[in-house]
Amino acid sequence: MKKIILILLVSFSSSAATYAQGFTNINAGLTGLHWSDVAWGDYDGDGDLDVIIAGLNTADVGVTKIYKNEGNDTFSEVTGPNIPGTFVGDIAWGDYDADGDLDILIQGYTDAAEITKIYKNTGNDNFVDGGIAFPELVDGSVSFADYNNDGYIDILIAGYDGNTYKAIVFRNNGDATYTDSGIVLPAAIKSAYEWGDYDNDSDLDVFITGLDFDGVLISKLYKNNGDETFTGTLNSFTGAWLGDAAWGDYNSDGYLDILLSGYSVTTERIAKLYKNNGDGTFTEQTSAGLTGVSHSSTIWGDYDNDGDFDIFIGGTYEGAGEWVRVTDVFINNGDDTFSAADLVFSADVFWGESAWGDYDSDGDLDLICCGFDDLGGNNTIIYRNDNNTPNTTPESPQNLISEVTDNDVSLSWGAATDNETTSAGLTYNAYIRNEIGDIIWNSMSVTANGYRLIPALGNAQQDTSWTIKDLDNGNYFWSVQAVDNNFAGSIFGDEGTFTITTVGIEENEIQYNFLVLSNYPNPFSNSTTIEYELKQPEMVSLSIYNHQGQLVYQAEETQPQGRQQLIWNAEGMSGGIYYFRIHADDQVASGKLVKAR
Numbered sequence: 374m375k376k377i378i379l380i381l382l383v384s385f386s387s388s389a390a391t392y393a394q395g396f397t398n399i400n401a402g403l404t405g406l407h408w409s410d411v412a413w414g415d416y417d418g419d420g421d422l423d424v425i426i427a428g429l430n431t432a433d434v435g436v437t438k439i440y441k442n443e444g445n446d447t448f449s450e451v452t453g454p455n456i457p458g459t460f461v462g463d464i465a466w467g468d469y470d471a472d473g474d475l476d477i478l479i480q481g482y483t484d485a486a487e488i489t490k491i492y493k494n495t496g497n498d499n500f501v502d503g504g505i506a507f508p509e510l511v512d513g514s515v516s517f518a519d520y521n522n523d524g525y526i527d528i529l530i531a532g533y534d535g536n537t538y539k540a541i542v543f544r545n546n547g548d549a550t551y552t553d554s555g556i557v558l559p560a561a562i563k564s565a566y567e568w569g570d571y572d573n574d575s576d577l578d579v580f581i582t583g584l585d586f587d588g589v590l591i592s593k594l595y596k597n598n599g600d601e602t603f604t605g606t607l608n609s610f611t612g613a614w615l616g617d618a619a620w621g622d623y624n625s626d627g628y629l630d631i632l633l634s635g636y637s638v639t640t641e642r643i644a645k646l647y648k649n650n651g652d653g654t655f656t657e658q659t660s661a662g663l664t665g666v667s668h669s670s671t672i673w674g675d676y677d678n679d680g681d682f683d684i685f686i687g688g689t690y691e692g693a694g695e696w697v698r699v700t701d702v703f704i705n706n707g708d709d710t711f712s713a714a715d716l717v718f719s720a721d722v723f724w725g726e727s728a729w730g731d732y733d734s735d736g737d738l739d740l741i742c743c744g745f746d747d748l749g750g751n752n753t754i755i756y757r758n759d760n761n762t763p764n765t766t767p768e769s770p771q772n773l774i775s776e777v778t779d780n781d782v783s784l785s786w787g788a789a790t791d792n793e794t795t796s797a798g799l800t801y802n803a804y805i806r807n808e809i810g811d812i813i814w815n816s817m818s819v820t821a822n823g824y825r826l827i828p829a830l831g832n833a834q835q836d837t838s839w840t841i842k843d844l845d846n847g848n849y850f851w852s853v854q855a856v857d858n859n860f861a862g863s864i865f866g867d868e869g870t871f872t873i874t875t876v877g878i879e880e881n882e883i884q885y886n887f888l889v890l891s892n893y894p895n896p897f898s899n900s901t902t903i904e905y906e907l908k909q910p911e912m913v914s915l916s917i918y919n920h921q922g923q924l925v926y927q928a929e930e931t932q933p934q935g936r937q938q939l940i941w942n943a944e945g946m947s948g949g950i951y952y953f954r955i956h957a958d959d960q961v962a963s964g965k966l967v968k969a970r
Contacts, residue, residue, distance in 0.1 A: 399756070404753060410427050416494055458484060464477065464478070475826055480532060487509040489532075491503035513532020514583075519545075528542070533562050569834065571631075573836055575840055613634070616634040620830065626798075645658075667688055668689050675858035676704070684705075701713050726743060741754070742754055801832075820895065848891070900942045913932045918953075949967075
């Protein structure tokens with residue numbers, strides 16, 4: 374996203390405007406901040422969105438806080454994490470170690486120094502330093518994205534190190550460590566680096582906007598060549614900084630469009646919509662009807678649950694010798710234009726950030742915003758969307774097909790349908806796991822019910838096929854869900870299987886007396902099934918341990934030859950990470966289980 378962005382969200386008094394629907398400030402009691410950032414994410418896996426905030430408080434002291442969603446419009450501060458207070462930076466949630474829960478990537482100034490760090494989620498409301506050394510940058514952008522299609526989420530960091538500007542893509546080595554990829558991208562501050570598959574070729578491209586080290590304002594789209602390189606496209610976008618950028622298919626034609634805001638030297642404050650023409654080019658929609666802003670947050674979300682993306686804009690422009698605040702939702706009219714909803718806010722805030730997310734799980738998108746108000750006060754406010762027509766989740770994708778070539782697999786599925794969002798406007802979100810439950814391609818969703826841990830586009834974007842590369846030999850299981858413009862996920866489709874084999878080995882050859890074939894669902898809510906196969910009858914025992922190594926379940930039984938199942942009913946057990954061990958004669962198999970909190 375971008376930092377140090379002035380966003381103007383305010384506390385809504387009930388809207389007496391063009392649209393009867395409005396927002397209510399729930400008075401959540403979050404610490405008011407400026408020069409700040411916010412991000413929704415269900416870090417504890419309990420089925421509702423929590424929130425992390427970072428910035429300067431009223432005393433100009435850096436603060437980073439996580440607030441747990443307790444339900445009933447109540448949030449409580451989590452006291453376990455020891456994360457330094459940061460400001461003029463960026464935050465992102467992502468499961469970097471593929472253990473089934475959300476970790477934190479954070480950048481910015483602290484009261485003592487600068488940091489760019491990952492904090493690992495260890496369960497029970499605790500986060501610890503992941504121990505990975507990144508350049509310490511500020512005033513830029515951080516993000517998670519699998520740019521090389523190996524299933525593991527990589528990291529992009531950009532910003533200022535005290536001497537120069539940097540933009541570095543770090544490749545995930547598959548073991549929760551990272552290596553500088555050497556990819557060359559423009560470095561910028563007060564920037565946004567946004568990932569999206571604009572050309573539907575099943576890899577992630579990146580749009581960049583901000584101020585480079587030579588003082589040039591840039592807005593540039595870089596195409597992923599699929600070989601660890603990116604090439605700048607010939608598209609022309611207005612250079613801007615102190616703004617925002619976001620991918621979203623506003624016209625539901627199956628191609629991601631670009632929303633861009635900020636300060637431009639030539640055109641002053643902008644809020645521009647660039648339509649993806651489907652042939653690699655973009656056309657500015659000059660009649661979109663958006664108010665140009667800087668120090669801004671401009672984000673896509675289906676505010677009114679009619680199935681298409683609307684836009685929230687919070688920012689400022691210069692008028693009559695003073696800065697004028699803009700805080701409103703712009704309704705998608707379905708004809709390449711947008712109309713201000715004229716919602717009534719009790720105060721404008723700026724030098725902050727905003728984010729959409731359905732924190733109360735009632736089927737509409739709520740808002741959080743933070744920043745200064747006009748009186749110099751600090752704010753962090755959650756607004757409940759009072760829409761009386763809830764969104765419905767999409768239908769599950771069907772006809773899942775996998776095709777293996779050497780160590781790569783190409784996955785495909787049929788387009789899903791939805792009551793509100795048209796089929797072409799949906800995105801897709803998939804997972805791959807191996808036979809002992811380790812996550813290879815991370816959906817950051819609960820596989821049992823499709824609930825999304827973060828409100829975002831799906832990891833397969835708008836494609837109905839995707840390729841994951843360089844898989845190890847073994848048996849794999851996968852599925853996919855559809856995601857609508859409310860960022861709600863469908864139930865996953867029926868799980869498919871495929872096998873990566875070494876040349877000369879029969880595809881389903883069993884090397885030992887028993888072989889663990891699958892573990893599903895994983896993560897799970899109440900129960901999980903471990904499937905295995907015996908070449909001859911055997912006494913089989915199952916032991917399950919919690920993350921502290923304590924035995925929590927044990928069962929033993931003689932099983933006949935053939936395919937068998939062990940089911941662990943964990944209802945009543947606390948959420949978190951568990952480990953299983955299966956003993957058959959003198960052979961042992963083990964794996965990791967993740968129970969949703």
